[in-house]
Amino acid sequence: MDGKFESYDAEQRAMINWLTGRSPDARHAIAEDLNFDFAEDVFEWILTQPDCDLATAASYFWRAGPLERLEHPDTFEEDILTLKRLVDRVNAGFYRRSEIYYGGQELWEGEEVCSWTVEEAEDLREFARAHGASNLPWTLPEALVPPFGHRAAHISDEEDPLKSEELRKLFAGLGTGSGPIPASLMAADPPPRSMPQPAQQRTVGKRIATLSSSAFMPLYLYLAFVAAGWGLIYVFDPPRFVYTVMVICCLHFALMTFGMVRSGMKRKAGKRAAR
Numbered sequence: 001m002d003g004k005f006e007s008y009d010a011e012q013r014a015m016i017n018w019l020t021g022r023s024p025d026a027r028h029a030i031a032e033d034l035n036f037d038f039a040e041d042v043f044e045w046i047l048t049q050p051d052c053d054l055a056t057a058a059s060y061f062w063r064a065g066p067l068e069r070l071e072h073p074d075t076f077e078e079d080i081l082t083l084k085r086l087v088d089r090v091n092a093g094f095y096r097r098s099e100i101y102y103g104g105q106e107l108w109e110g111e112e113v114c115s116w117t118v119e120e121a122e123d124l125r126e127f128a129r130a131h132g133a134s135n136l137p138w139t140l141p142e143a144l145v146p147p148f149g150h151r152a153a154h155i156s157d158e159e160d161p162l163k164s165e166e167l168r169k170l171f172a173g174l175g176t177g178s179g180p181i182p183a184s185l186m187a188a189d190p191p192p193r194s195m196p197q198p199a200q201q202r203t204v205g206k207r208i209a210t211l212s213s214s215a216f217m218p219l220y221l222y223l224a225f226v227a228a229g230w231g232l233i234y235v236f237d238p239p240r241f242v243y244t245v246m247v248i249c250c251l252h253f254a255l256m257t258f259g260m261v262r263s264g265m266k267r268k269a270g271k272r273a274a275r
Helices: 010-019 024-033 040-047 054-063 066-071 077-091 115-131 165-173 183-187 203-212 217-236 240-274
Strands: none
Touching (some): 010 165, 040 054, 040 077, 054 077, 217 240
């Protein structure tokens, strides 16, 4: 493996080793399911491969929540820099390969293009017009707006997490999935992978897509954080300083959440007025 990746932790290094020599389609399929929190270096490796498909770059971009990052630059400094590198590569024509169909992050049954991805693209354009493109670290690359590409990703059984025990373990090490693969899935044929796969979306994904368009999504996440945090403190009774840290975090995140909800409501109100 390239020397510049020697500092990666063992789990990420193992995944990169597995991906080395695999096709762009395989890397795309893996990137679709990787956990953002534990695979940052794996994503960077995938997205900087010369034959990386444009659909892989688009999937990462929209999963990262680009509008929220631009609205709160002080909160997401590192994410903004990561997206800027990606946008710079797109604008420079780095992603010459564009074969895999990309219709957006979550397709409802019967959809060929994700409506909320298209909606967020328009919100990004409006944000750039309102704040001045020259004042932003980056603006929306139109090349990432779906739909584009002409076929589904082609992967073998050993590149399919539902079929490969080795791959399941690699994913588990990076915080995605757990438990043994059911024998019924090991023996079953994979579902047909025909472009654009509108009917093969996960139910959980659909719920997430619905919530993602809500201005109150940050509030839901904040309440979940507060409930989980204080619940763990109640159960484990940690040292007193942990209580102080938790109070500070709750206050900090409360202010941040208020700002996110307010900006989301303003954006929704502006869109309704425009209609």
